[in-house]
Amino acid sequence: MAITKRQLPSFFRFPKNPSLSQRLMVIGIAITLFFLFLAFFAPIFQAWGWLQNPEQCPVDNPVQAAPSAKYWFGTSRLGCDIFSRTVFGVQAALQVVILATALSMVIGVPLGMVSGYLGGNLDKVLLFLMDSIYTLPGLLLSVTLAFVVGRGILNAAIAISIAYIPQYYRVVRNHTVSVKTEVFIEAAQAMGASTWTVLSRYLFFNVIQSVPVLFTLNAADAILVLGGLGFLGLGLPEQVPEWGRDLKEALGDPSLGIWWTTLFPGLALTLMVVGLSLLGEGLNEFVNPRLRRQNTIRK
Template identity: 70%
Template sequence: MTASSKTQPRWLQFLTYPSLSRQLMLVGLVITAFFIIIAIFTPVFQAWGWLQDPNASLINPIHEPPSGQHWFGTSREGYDVFSRTLFGSRAALQVVVLATSLSLIVGVPLGLISGYWGGKMDRALLFLMDTIYTLPGLLLSVTLAFVVGRGVGNAAIALSISYIPQYYRVVRNHTTSVKTELFIEAARAMGATPTRVLSRYLFLNVIQSVPVLFTLNAADAILILGGLGFLGLGLPLDTPEWGHDLKLALDSLPTGIWWTALFPGLAMTFMVTGLSLMGEGLSEVFNPEMER
């Protein structure tokens, strides 16, 4: 690495320096971007007549294998699997982005405040977050889904609760170590208010690990959302969703109707893989010593 590259930002060094992690991150970025584009433009494709209504059953419901007319075949209910798979990416993206954003919005401020002030509030929050963290994510989401009911917003809330402790713990631990640094003490000595110290100095120094958590939690949220859909929870039953479609396809597999399960399963697998590769790449961007 040249002397000039040492002055480059860490993220720019990562992108310009050839490594397997960089290549895998770019692959993950391409996969994720593909699904985002599909999720955004799927209603447009339907309006242009390129996609069938995902909830419209054929006049004569017959499970047809993949063909030129139905690229991914049709289900036993007469649904077009290609259309439902594409619309399933839209449902997954909506819930996952909302869930991870809610957990970030709640967990990061709580971690900052708890780590900065400490005391009884810190111990109480730490006990609460550790209690939530010990519960399996799927079990907690299933329980909350029973309570809040179906819907995009309700499913996002059910998913976000299990991710709040992760943001809280990471931000709190960084805050407790950074708040004793000399530049924080200098800011206090110059009359900076606690709010200013938190927002201007501490926040920018402890936020670096949050993008890594965001992408990894998004990948995990897709799997949990699929589990909720498979159990008949989460989204309304008439919403195209990968987990629910896999449940409907379960009865079709013994009769040789393999395509109704294959394509939603592959879509879920690729989207989770793309987000996971992005998370691993971002982890190296913010922690370059991990590669060594």
């Protein structure tokens, strides 16, 4: 029997009169999927001859050629195909961003749960430590750590992730503190459930509602931080295509009328940040009943 629209769970139904935030979330999903498509199929497009090797600048390429049918985004001052470097830059950005946000989530979420549930001196120490890290500007902290750990995808992810750990910690800890006094938690404790059982079985799925939203918004911010590291020469190795470093190398080109060397890398970086930000804001409304209620009242 075919499943009708009415039978589908509410998560899969698109409302007849979507709110502005829901429309923007659809735009964010579309932009994000577009970049994921480019990252996944870039090696295939290169094998088909549609993209050049982004890590090498062919000697027969013209220098600073304007966009044309052969070079869609033009070429740089070294003769690199900007279209190829921009597309492959998606891969590098996604690898660093996913690693950075995943590392911060894997560290911050357990620390927040343990700190909020156990309390005591451990909670005070962790809270002081996380608040100290949180007060530091994220980009400044990432730049400092990048000097220490050096270049590379994993190193850049580590340098960026440290700044986001306190955010996961604070959100999860606050939820844990409010949930641990619920009746079902007290019943589990009364029945002799261990700390690990309470944390993994009863607390975890009740305190992570905001984590996907935080993950998406941090990913958008991490792209900007990675761009800043690349602009300062502290991001990825020189041969790896990176939007921030490409912008730095083309910094003086617009004053000479060579606008394409900065436009396309900068546009790609901006679109990716906008897409993830719109997706995160839409997810925030979905997981936050108060926001959904406010939008319903406005209608």
